[in-house]
Amino acid sequence: MEDLLVYAFKYQRAESVSAAAAALGADDAAKVLSGGMTLLPSMKHRLIAPNALIDLARLPELIGVREQADHWWVGAATRHQDVAAHAGLQQAIPGLAQLAGLIGDPQVRARGTLGGSLANNDPSADYPSAALALQAQIITDRRTIDADDFFLGMFATALQADEIITGVRFRTPQRCAYAKFKHPASGYAMAGVFVAQYAAAGAANGGWRVAVTGVANGVFRWHDAEQALAQGTTTPALQRDDVIDDVHAPAAYRTHLALQMLAQACQAF
Amino acid sequence: MKLNLTLNGTPRSADVPERTLLADLLRDTFGMTGTHVGCDTTQCGCCTVHVDGQAVKSCTMLAVQADGCTVTTIEGLGADGLHPVQQAFSQCHGLQCGFCTPGMVMASVDLLRRNPTPTADQIAEGLSGNLCRCTGYVNIIRAVQQASQTMQGDAP
Numbered sequence: 155m156e157d158l159l160v161y162a163f164k165y166q167r168a169e170s171v172s173a174a175a176a177a178l179g180a181d182d183a184a185k186v187l188s189g190g191m192t193l194l195p196s197m198k199h200r201l202i203a204p205n206a207l208i209d210l211a212r213l214p215e216l217i218g219v220r221e222q223a224d225h226w227w228v229g230a231a232t233r234h235q236d237v238a239a240h241a242g243l244q245q246a247i248p249g250l251a252q253l254a255g256l257i258g259d260p261q262v263r264a265r266g267t268l269g270g271s272l273a274n275n276d277p278s279a280d281y282p283s284a285a286l287a288l289q290a291q292i293i294t295d296r297r298t299i300d301a302d303d304f305f306l307g308m309f310a311t312a313l314q315a316d317e318i319i320t321g322v323r324f325r326t327p328q329r330c331a332y333a334k335f336k337h338p339a340s341g342y343a344m345a346g347v348f349v350a351q352y353a354a355a356g357a358a359n360g361g362w363r364v365a366v367t368g369v370a371n372g373v374f375r376w377h378d379a380e381q382a383l384a385q386g387t388t389t390p391a392l393q394r395d396d397v398i399d400d401v402h403a404p405a406a407y408r409t410h411l412a413l414q415m416l417a418q419a420c421q422a423f
Numbered sequence: 424m425k426l427n428l429t430l431n432g433t434p435r436s437a438d439v440p441e442r443t444l445l446a447d448l449l450r451d452t453f454g455m456t457g458t459h460v461g462c463d464t465t466q467c468g469c470c471t472v473h474v475d476g477q478a479v480k481s482c483t484m485l486a487v488q489a490d491g492c493t494v495t496t497i498e499g500l501g502a503d504g505l506h507p508v509q510q511a512f513s514q515c516h517g518l519q520c521g522f523c524t525p526g527m528v529m530a531s532v533d534l535l536r537r538n539p540t541p542t543a544d545q546i547a548e549g550l551s552g553n554l555c556r557c558t559g560y561v562n563i564i565r566a567v568q569q570a571s572q573t574m575q576g577d578a579p
Contacts, residue, residue, distance in 0.1 A: 159442035165424060165487050187488075194444075194483045195465050207441075209488065235477075259552030260530065261468060264477040265484070339466055341551070 159194075161203040168210040171318055175295050177208050178316035186210055186318060188231055189266035191258065192274050211267065216320055219243055225291075225326055226250075230269025230319040238263065248422075249330035249348055250288065253280050256334050258341040269319040272304070275311050275372065277398065278342035280334065282373035286365035287348040289325040294318060307372045327352050328361070331422035333415040334368075337402060343368030344403055345411035347376075349383070349419045360384025364416065369408045371396040379416055389416060426490040430455070431499025439486055446470045448486035449496055457497035457525045461554075468553030471526035472496050478533035480552070497525035500532065508532050508570040517566035519557035527553050531567045540571055 165187075168174035178184050184206035187193060196202045210216060216231035219240045226247060228237060237243060238255030257263055257271075257280050271281040272292060282305055285292070290301040295318045304312050313319070330350035334343045346367040354361040359380035367373045369392070382389040392409045399405040425438045430453060437452050449455040449472065460482055461469035470482040473495040500506040508531050511517070518524040527550065534541060534549035541549060546567045547560070555563060 158440060158444065158447055162440065162442050165441040165485065190485070190488070191465070191483060194485070198463055198483075207485075211488075259468070260533070260549055261471055261478050261480045261552040262465070264479050339554075340464075 159197050160200055161197070163204055164206040166206070166208055168208050168213060171210065171213060171215065171295050171320055174208045174210050174213075175316055175318050177206070178318070181206055182315060184208060186273075188270035189233065190270075191262050191266035192270060192276065210318070216269070221246065222323070225323045227321050227323050228268055229321045230272075231267050234258070234263040234266045234268070235260070237268065246326050247288065247324055247330060249327075249332040249350065249419075250284050250324060253284050253332040253334070253346075253348065256280060256332070256336065262341070268322060272322065273311060273313060273319055275305055275309055276342070277308050277370065277372050278337075278344070278368045280332070280343055280346050280367060283343075283346050283348040283365040283367040284324065284332065285322065286373050286375060287330065287350040287363045288327060289352070289363065291323040292319055293321045293323065295320055305373050310372075325352070327363075329423055331419040333418035333421075335411045335415055345369050345408055345415045347379075347412060347415040347419050349379075349416070349423075351383075351423075354384075358384070366392075366412055369397055369412050370394050371398075376412070376416070383420070389413065424487050426487050428489050428491065429493045431495055437486070441485065441487055443486040444482055445472070445474075445484040445486050445489050445494075446481040448489075449481060449494070452486075455496045455498050459522055459525060461522060461526075466552075466554065467523070467526075468530060468550075469523050469526040471529040471553065473529060473533065476533075476536070478530045478552075495529075497528060500528065506532065507573045508535070508567070511566040511570035511573065512563070515562050515566040515569055517558065517562040523553060523555045523557075527555065527563055531570065534567065535571055535574060539575060541567070543568065 185204040187207040187209040217229045220227045234254045234257045244251040285301040292299045327350040332348045334346040348365045350363045352361040362380040362383040364376040364379040379389045392412045397405040427436050449458050459469040461467040465483045472481045546564045
């Protein structure tokens with residue numbers, strides 16, 4: 155049996171980000187290829203059938219981890235394993251390096267990328283929780299989008315159809331951690347909680363930011379948890395009407411897992 | 424589409440449809456059938472090979488993505504006889520049907536490259552991308568521990 159993808163497509167390696175954006179703009183059935191760890195399985199399952207793939211995974215301007223004054227920049231084509239293994243990032247934003255090391259499995263981490271994860275916005279993906287908790291700025295080929303405005307629900311983001319993420323700025327917190335309950339086969343988050351603390355500066359939530367993934371229709375800020383952390387009280391049970399209820403877990407279990415993962419993340423502090 | 428790569432130390436070329444997966448290129452074009460296809464969900468890891476020294480799932484890469492890369496399959500592992508990891512799998516009975524084994528071995532070699540002396544938990548985590556339906560993993564973990572000792576120069 156031949157192991158080819160079912161539908162044919164044209165493949166090209168992008169010479170630059172602007173060339174990639176132009177190619178996307180010229181063909182609304184074209185897609186950008188980065189790590190391919192979601193795109194290719196989706197194509198194998200015939201969920202999508204792009205007529206062209208524009209590979210930008212080798213563009214050097216999209217790769218790297220760099221410290222700036224009050225944040226770290228991570229290139230959109232940076233592989234998960236390289237974020238996880240970065241010594242500077244492990245020190246400065248430990249939860250981010252930890253999260254990257256928990257994505258999928260080692261082979262997937264060798265290929266999957268930050269930009270691909272954010273652009274896809276799978277409700278069970280890990281990176282959206284880091285972006286939301288760490289006040290990320292998503293830098294594209296044409297603008298900068300705050301994380302608070304970026305995630306619009308299941309597989310939906312603020313990106314335009316031909317817009318390309320080039321990198322992400324994560325604001326360096328005072329402390330942070332990530333805890334995740336992994337689905338044993340797929341490795342996706344059944345509940346993933348990212349906790350970060352920034353200087354309070356009069357904020358009602360005491361500078362705490364808690365972002366939850368895997369539990370609902372998309373990543374969200376858990377304001378009750380933020381307030382509880384600020385006041386030193388117990389976080390009440392999660393109350394949402396879009397908690398995922400599926401073959402993997404009923405809603406009540408995911409709600410329970412969210413509290414467990416919050417507690418586990420906070421053990422780091 | 425034309426592509427060039429180094430396969431098990433030898434420069435090779437191919438001209439294949441863009442939609443060809445790397446696993447298919449290796450198996451059907453180059454006859455390296457030690458790389459197996461065991462699922463369609465990128466979960467089982469039977470297709471694991473090394474691309475530029477890293478363990479990847481060849482069923483979830485396009486052949487054209489490997490253009491210009493160095494690829495090692497299970498056939499290219501032992502330079503002179505069996506690689507220590509292969510030897511350890513044999514000695515520790517780390518396989519039964521053998522279907523997952525090439526992928527397990529390739530993943531284990533990369534694991535030991537990154538962490539030469541892993542604990543049992545680290546081995547289990549490092550092989551989380553590889554599924555086995557036969558063994559229950561116990562002897563696989565023993566095999567990787569033995570390979571680690573051999574490669575560190577301690578007699579098993």
